[in-house]
Amino acid sequence: xxxxxxxxxxxPGDLSRITGTLNSDLYLDALQEYVLSSFxxxxxxxxxxxxxxxxxxxxxxxxxxxxxxxQEFTVLEWPFNSPDLxxxxxxxxxxxxxxxxxxxPPQNIADLWERVQDIWTTIPLNFLQKLYESxxxxxxxxxxxxxxxxxx
Numbered sequence: 816x817x818x819x820x821x822x823x824x825x826x827p828g829d830l831s832r833i834t835g836t837l838n839s840d841l842y843l844d845a846l847q848e849y850v851l852s853s854f855x856x857x858x859x860x861x862x863x864x865x866x867x868x869x870x871x872x873x874x875x876x877x878x879x880x881x882x883x884x885x886q887e888f889t890v891l892e893w894p895f896n897s898p899d900l901x902x903x904x905x906x907x908x909x910x911x912x913x914x915x916x917x918x919x920p921p922q923n924i925a926d927l928w929e930r931v932q933d934i935w936t937t938i939p940l941n942f943l944q945k946l947y948e949s950x951x952x953x954x955x956x957x958x959x960x961x962x963x964x965x966x967x
Contacts, residue, residue, distance in 0.1 A: 816927055819845045820935060821853050822903055824947045828853030830935045832928055839876030846882060854888070861887040869893055869901050900953050900967070902946040909942070910934050 817837060821828035829849035833841060854861050866883075868874045870893050883890045913934045914927075921927035949967070956965040 816924060816931070818931060819849075820903070820906070821850055822906060822938075822943055822946075823853060823857050823859065824944055825857040825859070826940055826943065827906075827935055827938050828856070830932060832931075837873055839873050839879055842873045842876070843879055843882055846879070851886075864888045865891050867891045867893075867901060900950070900957065900965075902950070905946055906938065906943075909938065 817833040818830055819833055819837070819842070820830040829852060831845045831849055833845070835841070850866065851861070853859075854864060866886075866888050868890070873879070910931065914930060917930065921930060953965065953967050956967070
């Protein structure tokens with residue numbers, strides 16, 4: 816099962832189950848449906864907010880870039896071939912660990928989706944905030960390594 820989700824300093828944003836292969840059209844649908852609603856949910860001002868993603872082809876497709884150009888929020892520039900500083904990767908690892916802690920495997924995809932949603936909605940706020948607060952030291956480590964691998 817593939818999911819797409821966004822996180823904020825104030826808590827997890829929306830989570831979407833992706834059916835099929837993620838392409839630029841599906842990614843754009845997720846952005847349109849979930850990003851702005853996550854800003855609204857947490858009373859975040861898009862004009863003073865930033866959005867982070869990596870340089871996957873889906874993220875950099877022209878239709879996605881056009882949509883971002885019409886938004887109030889800033890999309891962070893992401894250097895090519897850089898170490899992955901995207902803190903959501905830590906969330907995916909957390910999710911996998913929590914899923915692995917169940918004693919019984921899910922009975923079906925619906926059961927798995929329910930577990931994923933339960934875990935997503937209970938991500939500890941302090942865990943999210945520590946990830947965001949780690950960004951300055953991550954960037955510093957990246958600069959010290961001259962763009963090489965860092966230990967995060």
